[in-house]
Amino acid sequence: MAEAEAGVNDLMGKLEVLFELFLYVCLILETSTSKKTRRSKEDKCIVHILLLRSGVESNPGPKTWIAEIPPEMPAADDDIAYLSKYIGKGWQNLGRKLGLGPATLDHIEHDFHQGGMRDQIYHMLLKVKAPPLEATLKNILETLDIIEAEFSITVEWSELSLRFKQEKILALQAENKELKTENQELKDKLASRKRNRRARKRCSKDGDAPTGVKMIKHK
CATH class of the missing domain: 1.10.533.10 (Death Domain, Fas)
Incomplete structure (x- = not known):
């Protein structure tokens, strides 16, 4: 019986030592983490101040x-x-x-x-x-x-962006679209004239008058 109690007391003593070691390790880790966190916050604060001084944060370049x-x-x-x-x-x-x-x-x-x-x-x-x-x-x-x-x-x-962010870009796109339409119309007219010239050349080579002229003579 005495030997059993001595064994239990010895085990409890070892557990207490292990628990104290565990608390000590936790304390070290907490201290280390708090230092890193504090250092990280200090670094961020320094960067923040430098950005403000240089004007980068308040003016991050062109919108x-x-x-x-x-x-x-x-x-x-x-x-x-x-x-x-x-x-x-x-x-x-x-x-x-x-x-x-x-x-x-x-x-x-x-x-x-x-x-x-x-x-x-x-x-x-x-x-x-x-x-x-x-x-x-x-x-x-x-x-x-x-x-x-x-x-x-x-x-x-905020007020300037309401006007210039969308309105000008959309206006320019509409203008470009209009120019493209006009260019296409000119291309179609030129193509039509080229076809007419080719038709007249074929008629002159064959010795025939254009269809329109034939119709007038026939009438």
């Missing part, structure tokens, strides 16, 4: 829908009017980046101050789209996207 606008598409007057409605403070920096000099921008601010900021932006954009600068719609939007964060320009992209 995808801007990239889809054909580079040669001009900015129509109604496009300019719409743009001027959804661009705010800092618009002078957009004018500078698009090629306008400081004096020109000063004159625009002075000459159109009574019409307010929207009128000033409108005439600034008219200047950059006119010769010699000739900025296209894509030039304006890409430049605005690139410098927005750097100069804290106020832009309502």
Whole structure:
């Protein structure tokens, strides 16, 4: 009996040691994991700060829908009017980046101050789209996207995308479709004329007048 109790006590002692070892291992693993998690969070935080400082996160490059606008598409007057409605403070920096000099921008601010900021932006954009600068719609939007964060320009992209993301692309597709139809009509006319010339040549070789002439003579 005494030997049995001694065996049980010995087993319990070993189990307690194993349990303590298990707790110790768990504690080590938890500490290691928490350090990795903390380090990972710190790394992410550092990257986040660097991105903010570099302006990458707040301005991740050209909007995808801007990239889809054909580079040669001009900015129509109604496009300019719409743009001027959804661009705010800092618009002078957009004018500078698009090629306008400081004096020109000063004159625009002075000459159109009574019409307010929207009128000033409108005439600034008219200047950059006119010769010699000739900025296209894509030039304006890409430049605005690139410098927005750097100069804290106020832009309502959601409103601009409503107009330019689909409307311009669909309009261009419709125009291309119309041109293709006109080209096909011209091709059909040319093919018809070629067939008529060939028919006349065959008739002249055979010594016969065209069918239409024969009918008139017969009558």
